[in-house]
Amino acid sequence: MALPKYTEPHYRIWHYVYLFICGCVFFFLIAPLFVIFPLSFNAEEFLVFSDGMKRLDPDAFSLRWYKDMIYGTKNPWGAAAKNSFIIAVFATIGSIILGTVAALGLSSRHMPYKGLIMATLISPMIVPLIISGVAIFFFIAKVGLAATHLGIIIAHIILGTPFVVITVTATLSGFDHSVTRAAASLGSNPVNTFLKITLPLILPGVISGGLFAFVTSFDEVVVVLFLAGLETTTIPIQMWTGLREQLSPTILAVATCLIILSVLILVTAELLRRRSERLRGINR
């Protein structure tokens, strides 16, 4: 955004002030994440930069907290990671199936009461999490699934489906329905048409909705706090307990791993978004 040559001086100054403000905001957004990296390699137990670290002394850095995370006594992280992955994977699958099928119905122009049904389906995203937590807890406790994996999976399907419904209906809004009619006229049955024609075209939307559902489940604390038992602690629960009780560098090691995971998810989501935009461009 280069300034034209004829810009008056005070606008020029204002422009640089504006760029400086933007720089500060970007710094405010991203810098906190980078504090975690170096501190997780701290050789000492304190969560401040030691003098050795400031001098970049190699002895001040170590992998001991990563070792503690993997081999530590009692090692709660391994079990928590396993639980988190199991719950997130099944919740994502459930959300994708329920959400995609519902989105197909919702984007049909014959759908009655579209607005009302859409509002109902995405309500778990709109209602504050704490209220969802209380409501879902009442349901899960009533059917006797509290502190089980299945209970948490159901809770996360509830929270995850709105994302799938939204992304898939958005993808379907640019969808050319004549291709399914063409398939039908060539003798394909509806299931076959869906699997061979519709699904490949809306796949980017399905996957990015699934990613949202996965991250929601993987990062969710509020509802799990009500539902989890000793056998079903997840990574967020373990972090929550750790942050409340004592902030140990092991948590920072876990946090670093989570940041790397989110970088991977970000890259995937970004690639998918571009692919989907490209596909939609062809459709038009």
Add this chain to the structure above:
Amino acid sequence: MSSETQKILTTDGIPLEVSLKKAEKKNKIKAFLLVCPLLFFIIITYIFPIGEMFSRSIDDRMVTNMLPKTFKAMETWDGKELPPEEVFASFLADYRVLAEKKEHGKLGQRLNKEKNGFTTILKKLWRKMKKFEDGNAKEQIMAVHKRFRDVEYWRAIKRTAPPYTAAKYLKGMDMYFDEDGKIVQVEEDRRIHRILWLRTLEVAFFVTVFCFLMGYPIAHLLATLPMKYSNLLMICVLLPFWTSLLVRTASWMILLQQQGIVNDFFVWIGLVSDDNRPEMMFNKTGTYVAMTQILLPFMVLPLYSVMKTISPSLMRAGKSLGGTPFIAFWKIYFPLTIPGIGAGCLLVFILAIGYYITPALVGGASGTLISNQIAYHMKATLDWSFASAMGLMLLTGVLVVYWIYNKLVGIDNIKLG
């Protein structure tokens, strides 16, 4: 020939109109069947439980179920003088049933909330009633304790008769029913909930304002920079967006601690002295700073997606027609971004008003919000009906915000990037 006989027929002889309607209906059912699984899933697992929260929050059948005969006998009692023998006799009978089920203690606790002093006299009654003779219940009960001779206590029992109560909602607003059934406020120094509601609104409002002030410039920069730069900068917005909430809160806990980097920096530039480092965590400052950073992407993304659609030639046209850049911005660009501003502010405000994790970790006692109170009653005091009542009050607030937004901007204008 009349027009009716001229109807267009399909090949099998059915009028086209009928045939079309039939097809339309079939399509409707097909679409509805696709939505059905998720719709019923959400209704059963989510919408009904929210309804259950409501019935729990107003439910007051405990005493009603414990003293069925007493309340039946009390129906004819006007409450002016001591109740007749019949009421005393039924009360004794009910209480004996409770004592057999070992539930008499619960009754005492519940009635004590209605009027102080019930626990003691009911315990005393429990000890003495074993030696009671048949008949003449009124005399014998009144002899147990002088409070049984006080009509106030019998009125208190009668007040618990209705199976529903709004008491939990009043408690959430620091009010209660006094002994005459009038709504009164609790003493000034015990109004904790009202402080929490106001603080929640205040924090949500200011976090929204801060997010707007910080998000608007960077969304504008992202939308006007050439693609290759803006994609790079977009990562600064998207990476925090995808990163775990707890990780971000943890990093703020490290930054804001007394020996933390922010304080180090303040000491270094000479803003504060080394031995007088300000406490920035476990108070409202911590809540504000951390929540603003965490919610900022939710402001930037909708703003960005709206700004991206505004053609730069509009601003150029404004300037070429003699407007200064500021006037061109204010009269042309800003009004066009209002849908984005509305969506961003709505999102941030709604998320902030129900925030739980960050205030609980960095807020301390003076930075906790209404959600923390709900969680506290769910997990610590186990007063689920009160937690439900507060949750529904919060939900009503959120729905009101949506309604206002819909009136002002229109809910369809929301763009989620």
